[in-house]
Amino acid sequence: MAKFLEFQGKEWLRKSGLPVPQGRVASTPEEAKKIAEEIGKAVAVKGQVQAGGRGKAGIVKLVNTPDEAAAAAAEILAKSIGGNPILQVLVEEKLDIQKEYYCSFVINGAREARSPMLMFSAEGGMDIESVPEELLFKINIDPINGLQTYDAVDVCARAGIPAQDLSKFASFLSKLSQTYKKLDCQTLEINPFVMTGSGNLVCADCKMEIDNSSVGRHPEFGIKIARDLPGAPTELDLIGWSIEETDARGTGFLMNMGYDEVSPGYIGYHPIGGGSAMMGLDALNQVGLKPANYADTSGNPVGSKIYRVAKCVLSQPNIDGYLLGGFMMANQEQWHHAHAIVKVLREILPTQKPGLPCVLLLCGNREDESLEILRDGLADLMTPDGPGKRIEIYGKQYVTDTKFIGQRLLALSQEYRAEKESQGK
Structure with a gap:
């Protein structure tokens, strides 16, 4: 799912007519101070990162002055959560919270449902995971007609919302449901939404995830890659996505795994x-x-697509080896892989990565011809002193022998790194 940060999700809620706190995002302590000055009262400074439990992680701070907002922003921006650096903070007005509530719209994939579902609780906030099951109320939503007002009233009544507030809550949830559908969300979680001292309902937080398959209908989102990523897309992610985006012949993509x-x-x-x-x-x-990465070339892709994927994989800096893992008896024409791999290795090994270990396991349809293409096409590189001296080629006899393939790659990579260290590289 394409995931939005809190401030991005809140902006789309605001455009949909839903109440969110006054504020905006900052990238520096100075910007945070300026925003706090404009708001003119106590503010919350909230680290923007794809992670739950931000309050417990210490990246949500309530402060009273612009100088305190700058100090809080400096502290938060110096942190990272789950390996993801915090690059921005949301500075927004501190709400006069009377009570916190929880709601989320998700997909219920159960066979008897296969529909959107509303989950609602009168016990919202940081510890929603510990709320007893009997206090979390659920209702499936008609995917065509959306959440009906009477259903919203019913779920709120069951959750213990006072009678005088049922209309207000039902209207709020109905508007959220319409936004969920309009924006093609996979998940829309508001935890918490709050009732303020003046009796207004406000979205104090927002977790929004968009169905990847719908991204093409929403150019206004500016999403570059419709794929689940742990953080902001890297250059490798952008290149890998472009391969699949511009060529639909078989599968051929790669993505960053966040390696050091x-x-x-x-x-x-x-x-x-x-x-x-x-x-x-x-x-x-x-x-x-x-x-170092994840990739895939299956579904009988053409050689040019395999070549682009393999070249991206091999172009990553400071890798200790390359594994072509054909651990299956594929029914695709494997000579496409063979031709592509020969071309890539002939381009990269002699000048960029001489001696890089390359364990090539390829089996399945046209296996004999494919292995012959690899051996003949790389023979002059595979001499004892050649740039491909650590290329090893295997077929179906090792298709399930992961231990052997791993051990060969380990031995070759250790030899390669020792050689590089001896040369001062």
Whole structure:
């Protein structure tokens, strides 16, 4: 799912006519101070990152003055959560909170439902996970007609909302439901939404995730990659997405796994198919190696698409090897892979990564011809002193032997790193 940060989600709520606190995002302590001055009262300074439990993590702070807002922003912007640096803070007015509530619109994938679902509780806030099941009320929503007012009234009444407030809550939830549908959300969670001292309902937080398949209908979102990512897209993510976006012939994509370019033991990873990918990860995990990326070339892609994926995988800096993980008896024409891999390795190994370990496992349809293409096309590189001296080629006899493939890659990568260290590289 394409995920929005809190301030982005709140902006779309505001455009949909829903109440959100006054405020905006800042990237520096100075900007945070200026926003606090404009608001002119106590503010909340909230780190913007794709993570839950931000209050407990210390990246949500309530302050009374602009100088305190600047100090809070400086402290928060110096942190990271789950490996993701905090690059922005949302500075918004501190609300006069009378009570906190919880609601979320999600997809109920149960066979008897397969519809949107509203979850509502009169117990919202940081510890929603600990709210007893009997205090979390759920109702499936008609995907065509949306949340009906009488259903919203019913769920609020069951949750214990006073009779005089039922109309207000039902109207609020109905408008959220309309926004959920209009924006093609997968998830729209407001935790908490609050009742202020003046009796108004306000969205104090927002978690919004958009259905990847709908991104093309919403150019206004400015989403560059319709894919689940742990953080902001990297250059590799953007390149990998463009491969699939511009060529629909078979699957061919790659994405960043957040590897540390300084640390040893990362392998450029090029599996063929989902099941094959899991076996390749098993091969790496068994010997303590790690994937620098995730990729896939399956569904009988053309050689040019495989070439683009492989070149991206091999172009990553400071990897200790390359694994073409064909851990399956594929029914696609494997000579497309063979031709693409020969071309990429001939381009990269001699000048950019001489001696890089390359373990190539390829089997399935046209296997014999494909292995012959690899061996003949790389023969002059695979001499004892050649730039491809650590290329090893395997076929179906090792299709399930992840331990052997992992051990070969480990031995070659250790030899390669030792050679680089001896040369001062």
